[in-house]
Amino acid sequence: MNARELDVAGITDPGLRDAYLRCRRLNARHGKTYYLATRLLPLERRAAVHALYGFARWADDIVDTVDGAATTRQRRRALDALEGELDAGPHQGAGARPVIRALLDTRARYGIAPSLFHDFLASMRSDLTVTSYARYADLRAYMHGSAAVIGLQMLPVLGTVVPPAEAEPHAAALGVAFQLTNFLRDVGEDLDRGRVYLPLDLLAAHGAGPELLRWSRRTGRDDPRITAALKDAEHLTRRCYRDAVPGLAMLDPRSRPCVRTAFVLYRGILDAIAADGYQVVHRRAVVPRRRRALVALDGFVSRARPRNRRAPDAPCRPRPGTALRVPVLR
Template identity: 65%
Template sequence: MTARELDAAGIRDPRLRAAYAHCRELNARHGRTYFLATRLLPPDRRPAVHALYGFARWADDIVDAPGGAGTHDADERPRRTAALDRLSDDLARGLAGARSTAPVVAALADTSSRYAIDHRHFTDFLASMRSDLTVSEYADYGELRAYMHGSAAVIGLQMLPVLGTVVPREEAAPYAAELGVAFQLTNFLRDVGEDLDRGRIYLPQDLLAAHGVDRELLCRCRDANAADHRVTAALRAFAALTRAAYRRAAPGVSMLDPVTRPCIRTAFVLYGGILEAVAADDWAVLHRRAVVPRRRRALVAGDGLLRVTAARLAARRRPAGAPAASPRPSPARKEAR
């Protein structure tokens, strides 16, 4: 299937094909929900999404390398800072047209060129990754939103040129950014315990304090594998913030190219389902990761597949010259790297 996707995208250079295949493998291995939704995209657009995911995953792994050490690990911080510096420099050269030996950079630079993605989105993303090495908590939701501009909102903005829109792109952009935020808030809720092990708390401090929760209580509950009604109340409040982000993002789905909507709608439903899974697991995110049941995932994916089929049939019936989405750079642009 990889070869078919690369052929459909017009990616011929063997080195770039290998780079994109590497990013696809990262997506398949680490982003199960995201990868499942990506399978609903037209084949020619999948490699670009894999490249965006692969780069983000690579940077995230630098910040959160295996072993659980994180912000609180002063011995690891210089090494990870240096690794981010190298990645940032390599990306700058790649975006300027230089050849990169790092597969994730080579694929990302090519995708950025093909779809004319604003380079500032990558700069902002790396700035948020860098802050994860020094910032361990956020005073309020405003501070957290500022961080998520680079860590989440720009991911939605990077995706938008690949997905295509039926409205001017700038009209759809705020909704794409908000959906990126909703997805990350979901991850923050699901991963409270794992993030705590890295020394980080993404739930705003004022929200926690309003329910009588602090870092000490969170650590005590995690260490003792115990529940506390105050923690549960704080988690419920954070889930409410997250659901509000989904509501704000929802109108943007209909602004996308009809052939890409099923992918984003599927991701929207599956990620939203994580909130339901957390609640169904008695808000035990300090002790284990909640997952959407396999049957539920299959049903949502099946619905997405039906929507994809309908959208592609409609596209074939569309009269010649009748645009369904705003123009986007052709995937067949010259491979400059």
């Protein structure tokens, strides 16, 4: 992490600086799209975003451990221990593990509600035993903790020009849109882990199901029923992006280029999935590096020239008849 970022943020304690550095490395290594967008944030806010990412990544890695020696009970205990450290609070000081120390500092600095992290860990525990969701409503309940709360955690760091409560539904919707995008992109990899995140009722509506997905993954063969279900899931995800759009203009102007860049890059994954013929059962769709660079460049120009920036929601206004048709976030 650039030392100036820490200096501007007022982070002076050597141990705390090292904790934030570790979170930044996790972000740079594992969340390349997300990390690219954070470079557009004001210097003093970047460390907090890295801390939030580092904690989420750490918990996710506990759940997805491939070490055969790590049983479900052991992983649950690891998540419980993580939550216990959160509950212990900032008084842990130098005794806390680095990622926790950085997170507790960020939580205190920005007044982020502790309940958001408890809800997140509840969904992580669900991943230890739940491998599919019968209805979209069930998946939305899971995504409240695994995705919506991420947007809500970020909101105090990003800042708003309206009362935070007005922006919260849109921030939560964007977190859900990002996760639905990841679910679509990672269908094949999730199958290898024994998970199906596409709602079973959505698959069944097209005559598909987990067995057909596994057959397609195993044989490398396509099936029109799967393609139809994936297109339906894509349309569902795009509606979530449209629901998030009004929130872009509610953010602090200095944070908008970052979020708009993340918005465009993640939504671009949907375009890449379609362009690849919905082959996500067999391989990941990837946004071309040149495209990512151009979007990032546009973000940097937007940050440098805020007064000349196009209205952030202009490219994404819902067309007539495309009102969101998904359950309201909790």
